[in-house]
Amino acid sequence: MRRVALCLTTAVFSLMASAQTITYSSEKKVWLITSEYSSYAMGVSPDGQLQHLYWGGPLWRIDDLPAAAQRRDISSFDPHQMLENEEYPGWGGPRYYEPALKVARADGNRDLVLHYVSHQIRGNELDITLKDIRDDIEAILHYRVYPDAGIIGRWSTVRNRTSQKITLEGAQSATWYMPRGDGYRVSYLSGRWAAETQLNREPIHEGMKVLESRLGHTGHNLNPWFAIDSGDAGEEHGRVWFGALAWSGNWRISVEQTPYQQVRVTGGLNTFDFAYLLGAGEELETPHFYGGFTNQGFGEASRLLQKLELESIEPGEIKARARPVLYNSWEATEFNVTEDGQKALAGKAAKLGVELFVVDDGWFGKRNNDHAGLGDWVVNPQKFPHGLNSLIEYVNKLGMDFGLWVEPEMVNPDSDLYRAHPDWVMNFPGRPRSELRNQLVLNLARDDVRDYIFDVLDKLASQYNIRYFKWDMNRTFAEPGWPEVSPDEQKEIWVKYVLNLYDILARLRAKHPNLEIESCSGGGGRVDLGILRYVDEFWTSDNTEAFDRLRIQEGFSQAYTAKLMSAWVTDVPNMNGRNTPLQYRFLVAMQGALGIGANLNKWTDADFALATRMIGLYKQIRSTVQFGKLYRLLSPRTNDTTANEYVAANKAEAVLFAFRHSQEYSTLPPMIRLIGLDERSIYRVESIDGKLIGGSTEYSGAYLNNNGLQLMLKGDFDSTAVLVHLVR
Numbered sequence: 069m070r071r072v073a074l075c076l077t078t079a080v081f082s083l084m085a086s087a088q089t090i091t092y093s094s095e096k097k098v099w100l101i102t103s104e105y106s107s108y109a110m111g112v113s114p115d116g117q118l119q120h121l122y123w124g125g126p127l128w129r130i131d132d133l134p135a136a137a138q139r140r141d142i143s144s145f146d147p148h149q150m151l152e153n154e155e156y157p158g159w160g161g162p163r164y165y166e167p168a169l170k171v172a173r174a175d176g177n178r179d180l181v182l183h184y185v186s187h188q189i190r191g192n193e194l195d196i197t198l199k200d201i202r203d204d205i206e207a208i209l210h211y212r213v214y215p216d217a218g219i220i221g222r223w224s225t226v227r228n229r230t231s232q233k234i235t236l237e238g239a240q241s242a243t244w245y246m247p248r249g250d251g252y253r254v255s256y257l258s259g260r261w262a263a264e265t266q267l268n269r270e271p272i273h274e275g276m277k278v279l280e281s282r283l284g285h286t287g288h289n290l291n292p293w294f295a296i297d298s299g300d301a302g303e304e305h306g307r308v309w310f311g312a313l314a315w316s317g318n319w320r321i322s323v324e325q326t327p328y329q330q331v332r333v334t335g336g337l338n339t340f341d342f343a344y345l346l347g348a349g350e351e352l353e354t355p356h357f358y359g360g361f362t363n364q365g366f367g368e369a370s371r372l373l374q375k376l377e378l379e380s381i382e383p384g385e386i387k388a389r390a391r392p393v394l395y396n397s398w399e400a401t402e403f404n405v406t407e408d409g410q411k412a413l414a415g416k417a418a419k420l421g422v423e424l425f426v427v428d429d430g431w432f433g434k435r436n437n438d439h440a441g442l443g444d445w446v447v448n449p450q451k452f453p454h455g456l457n458s459l460i461e462y463v464n465k466l467g468m469d470f471g472l473w474v475e476p477e478m479v480n481p482d483s484d485l486y487r488a489h490p491d492w493v494m495n496f497p498g499r500p501r502s503e504l505r506n507q508l509v510l511n512l513a514r515d516d517v518r519d520y521i522f523d524v525l526d527k528l529a530s531q532y533n534i535r536y537f538k539w540d541m542n543r544t545f546a547e548p549g550w551p552e553v554s555p556d557e558q559k560e561i562w563v564k565y566v567l568n569l570y571d572i573l574a575r576l577r578a579k580h581p582n583l584e585i586e587s588c589s590g591g592g593g594r595v596d597l598g599i600l601r602y603v604d605e606f607w608t609s610d611n612t613e614a615f616d617r618l619r620i621q622e623g624f625s626q627a628y629t630a631k632l633m634s635a636w637v638t639d640v641p642n643m644n645g646r647n648t649p650l651q652y653r654f655l656v657a658m659q660g661a662l663g664i665g666a667n668l669n670k671w672t673d674a675d676f677a678l679a680t681r682m683i684g685l686y687k688q689i690r691s692t693v694q695f696g697k698l699y700r701l702l703s704p705r706t707n708d709t710t711a712n713e714y715v716a717a718n719k720a721e722a723v724l725f726a727f728r729h730s731q732e733y734s735t736l737p738p739m740i741r742l743i744g745l746d747e748r749s750i751y752r753v754e755s756i757d758g759k760l761i762g763g764s765t766e767y768s769g770a771y772l773n774n775n776g777l778q779l780m781l782k783g784d785f786d787s788t789a790v791l792v793h794l795v796r
C-alpha cells in the first residue's frame with residue numbers, strides 16, 4: 069500500500085515538474101514554485117506587501133496555502149511589520165531586521181516601502197516587480213527554477229525610474245525564511261590561507277551572525293555558502309535549507325533570528341563601505357543567490373548543489389569534459405623556471421600519464437622572486453631563449469596540453485607596467501599604498517585597465533597554443549580608492565571591479581572556446597558560484613598536505629563538486645612537517661581533479677611505478693568521481709577513519725576511498741556501509757591493494773548498503789580504495 073502511495077507521489081511530482089514548476093492563483097494572489105525536491109511560495113497581502121509563505125518539502129496543491137495577510141501590532145515595540153515575512157523588504161517604516169534594499173534620495177529622504185506591482189511567468193522563470201509606495205524606485209525580483217536540482221536562483225534588479233539620482237546603501241539578492249520556530253543550526257565554511265573551507269555547525273540563537281568578505285575577493289576566511297537544519301539533521305537524514313551566493317567580491321550573508329522565532333537569511337552585496345549611485349533611468353542587478361531544500365540531510369544538500377554546478381553553472385560546451393590529469397611545476401621549481409628544466413619535468417610527467425602540463429609563476433618579465441615583474445606579461449628571454457613556443461611544442465609532442473600561470477589583476481611596483489601607469493592601481497591619493505607580497509592591485513573597475521588586461525590575455529591565448537590559464541590573485545584589497553571618478557561614485561569600485569573581472573573572463577571564453585581557466589587566489593580565496601560561470605575548476609588550497617586536505621576537501625564538498633576541486637600530490641615532508649605515504653597522498657587527491665605538483669626530479673623508480681599505476685587507476689574511476697554522486701560516509705572531523713564514496717549516475721560503478729589516521733590498540737576501522745547502490749543488484753568489490761577482509765568478492769547492493777565492508781587499515785596514514793562494479 070505504502071509503495072503504491074509513494075509511486076503515485078513520485079508520478080505526481082514528475083508530472084508537475086514536466087508540466088509547470090511555477091503556478092499562480094489570481095484569486096489568492098499566491099505563487100507556488102515546486103520541484104521534485106521542494107516548494108517555495110509567496111503571496112501579496114491585501115495592503116500590497118509581498119510576503120514569503122512557505123519553503124520546504126514539495127507541495128502540489130496551491131489551494132492549501134493561506135493568502136498573505138496583514139498581522140496586528142503586538143505592542144508599540146512589536147510592530148506588525150516585524151511579524152510579516154516580507155520577501156524583499158525595503159528599509160522604511162518600522163522595520164528593524166536586515167533590509168534587502170536601502171536607498172538614499174538626493175534630498176536625503178531614505179524611507180522605502182516596497183509594494184507589489186506586477187509579475188510575469190516565463191517557463192521556469194518568474195519576475196515580480198515591486199515599487200516604492202510613492203516613488204518610481206523599482207525592485208524586480210527574479211526567480212529561476214532548476215527543477216532537476218530543486219534549486220531556485222534568486223536575484224534582483226533595482227531600477228531608478230525617477231528623474232533624480234539615488235544612492236543604494238544596501239542591495240541584497242534575496243531574503244530567505246525558515247519555517248517559524250527555533251532550535252535551528254547553521255553550518256558554514258571558515259578558514260584562512262592554507263586552511264580553507266573548514267566546516268562549522270552551531271546553534272542559531274536570537275541576534276545575527278554575519279558571514280562576509282570585506283577583502284575585495286571572495287576570501288579564504290568565509291565562503292558564501294550556508295546550510296540551516298532543523299537541529300537534528302545528519303549526513304543522510306533531516307531537513308536542511310541551503311544556499312550559495314554567486315559573487316566574487318565583497319559579499320554578505322546574515323543569519324538572523326528575530327524575537328518572534330523567525331530565522332531569516334539575507335544575502336548579496338556587502339553593505340560595508342558600499343554605495344552605488346543610480347542616475348535617472350539606471351539600474352543595478354544583484355548577484356544570484358541559489359537556495360534549495362532537502363529532507364535527506366547535509367549529504368543530499370551537497371549533491372543537489374553539485375548537480376546544479378555541473379549541469380547549470382559551469383560554462384560552455386566543455387563542461388562535459390572530465391578534468392585532465394595535470395602537472396604543475398610550482399612546488400618543484402618555484403621561480404627558477406627554465407626551458408630545459410621544464411622540458412625535463414615534462415618528459416617525466418608525460419611518462420606518468422599526465423595530460424596537461426602547466427608552467428606556474430616565474431616565466432615572464434623580471435620575475436625571479438616575488439619582488440618584481442608582475443604586470444609585465446612577456447616571456448623572459450633568459451629563461452626561454454627559444455621563446456615559449458619551443459617548450460609548448462615539446463609538451464604537445466609528448467601528447468600533453470599546455471597551461472600557463474597568470475596573475476593579471478596585480479602589479480609589482482618594480483615592473484615596467486607600474487612605472488608607466490602608477491595611477492592604474494587602486495589608491496587614495498596622498499595615502500600609503502600598502503603592499504602585500506610586494507604587490508598592488510590594479511583598479512579593474514577602470515575600463516581602460518579592464519581592456520588592457522583582456523588584451524594581454526587575449527594575445528597570450530592567440531599567440532600560443534595555451535589550453536589552460538591558472539588565473540591567480542594573490543592578495544586582498546587595501547586603500548580601495550578610485551580618484552578618477554566623482555566622490556559619490558568611488559565606492560562603486562567594489563562592485564565594478566568584479567563586474568569587469570567577469571567581463572574579461574566572458575570575453576576570453578567567447579573568443580577562445582577551448583581555453584580552460586582555473587580560479588586560484590593564493591589557494592581557495594576565490595571559490596564561489598559567481599566566478600564558476602567563467603571557470604572550469606578551483607585551486608582548493610595552497611595547503612597540499614594530504615591529512616590537512618581531508619578536512620579542507622570535506623568542507624569544500626559541502627558546497628562544490630569534486631570535478632571543480634583541484635587536488636595535487638606533492639612531496640613530503642609537507643606543511644606541519646608531516647610525512648604521509650605516496651599512496652595516501654594519491655588517494656586523497658584522486659577524490660577531486662587530480663594533479664601532480666611534486667618535484668619529479670627527486671622521485672625514485674618506486675615512486676614513478678606507484679604514481680603511474682595510480683594515475684592509470686584514476687583515469688578508470690575519473691568519470692565516477694567527477695560526475696558521480698558523493699556520499700561522505702565517515703568524516704575526518706569526528707573519526708579516526710575517513711571514508712568517501714562516489715557512485716556513478718547509473719549505479720553501475722562506485723569507488724570508496726578510505727583513510728586511517730592512527731590505529732590504536734590493534735583495533736580495526738569501523739565497518740563502512742555503502743550508500744546509493746541498487747539493493748537488488750550484484751556488485752564485484754575489489755580493494756586496490758588487498759585491504760578488504762572477507763571471503764567473497766561479490767555482494768548484493770543490499771548487503772553492501774546494510775552490512776558494509778570491513779577494511780584492514782593499520783598503523784598511521786594507511787589508505788585504500790575499493791572499486792565497485794555492477795555484475796548483474
Ligand code: GLA
Nearest residue numbers: 398428429588589590591610
Ligand atoms: C599562489 C598560488 C600557488 C602558486 C603561487 C605562485 O600562492 O596559490 O599555487 O601559483 O601563487 O606565485
